[in-house]
Amino acid sequence: MTSLLLSPAERAQLAMMLEVCAFPKPGNVDRCHDYPDTRLEHFLASVILARPALDEAALGKGRIGEIIGHAVRQTSMHSGGNTHFGAFILLIPLLYGGDIEGARTAVTRTDVSDAVAFYKAFALTRVRMNEEDELDVNDPRVLDELRERDMTLLDVMQYSAANDMVAREWINGFMLTRRGADILHQIGPGRGAVVEMFLTLLATEPDTFIIKKHGRAIAEQTMEKAREVLDGRRVLETFDAECIEAGINPGSIADITIAAIFIALGEGWEWDS
């Protein structure tokens, strides 16, 4: 497929679609596995419904925080809950800036209005956060707090970076996004590359979503098991079943996987050959 002929928003949608369909993707919703309340169709409905916000971001006008809010609102029109909040945190600046270089610049231009819009969007999702967080999204005073401290959205991401690898992408220049795209180029064309890239990231980075839910030890065990699958010492399907059984879903690496597919598609990686 000549993905280079697609619009940026279409590439972002294709990336979201390819990520959720890729299987078996240990612990996450995929072609073979639903969660009780969030199913494959909910993810794919979000892919469809996010189009206007993705188009808006690709224009590179308006404010990033607000556009993330639009994406969250548009994709909340189904009963499956949050599907792509983390992915939008990456895709929207990447679309806005046009590429990783442009996104690095774009995030430095966010201001307190972006931070406020982002927190309003965050409050609409049911995304897990650390309980001791002093910028708690459920605390009604948080917006005043942001304004008093004059925090930009980049400041918010800096604040969250220690515990959230998606936020960390804003700080480190989209390093894992870049690495994921490079892995796809190395593996070569075909949808099978998505699972291998996902596993490679999972083997080298503790997923912060798993850490928030289950603690660091479980996140590190999961890395170790992913490494064993890549080395042929563990069966992928068994690993998947173990993750599902234990409720271990590497959601943040899934978000970065989407961003990496988006970048790779824009650089000519072919998903369907």
Place this chain on the structure above:
Amino acid sequence: MTSLLLSPAERAQLAMMLEVCAFPKPGNVDRCHDYPDTRLEHFLASVILARPALDEAALGKGRIGEIIGHAVRQTSMHSGGNTHFGAFILLIPLLYGGDIEGARTAVTRTDVSDAVAFYKAFALTRVRMNEEDELDVNDPRVLDELRERDMTLLDVMQYSAANDMVAREWINGFMLTRRGADILHQIGPGRGAVVEMFLTLLATEPDTFIIKKHGRAIAEQTMEKAREVLDGRRVLETFDAECIEAGINPGSIADITIAAIFIALGEGWEWDS
């Protein structure tokens, strides 16, 4: 999901997504089964890529034949071949007219320019047709023939109606589309209703795509087996496996299923409750 808040194009995309994900859908590509050259991801890529043509149709301006052509061209940007030609033949007039009543009027207003645009789009697909057809899409003289006879696109559908149940929808006022939507309302909310509706249509109508490929006897046997599944005398998964083994794919009933989901969503049928 409050599908009534969606744009018409979003509803059409949702219908296409729900149809291809529904499983097990005997003989067709679904969540559990790919064809070697056409996979789930190709169908879902088409769902994403068709958006501009679906939006164009919903405006109710321009020419139906040309918009079908746009949809075919937009969705040919992957290597999976034709995925939704039949579905577009139904969705485009339904979007154009706003509902079944409007589509009935819209198809009567097609002219020879629609017929010519449609045949040009048809030639881009690899859709099976009867070999003895005198309006053979692969015959370069066919466009002159259409012009000489001053055939409208409705005339073309009339001409094809005897052997093609999708074309027949244009002639009979979208009768099976209406019946499929009514079946969804009767079954009630939830994605499981899609498979049941598909089976119900399959049990009562010989699929003309199967007839063209395998002959009438096989199409009638397939109806019989679908009836047995609905009556609990045959296992759905076994029926699916038999169809796949024999290369029997009820592609035209899949197209009508998409149109029926689209209509039902617009009338408040809830897919995700």
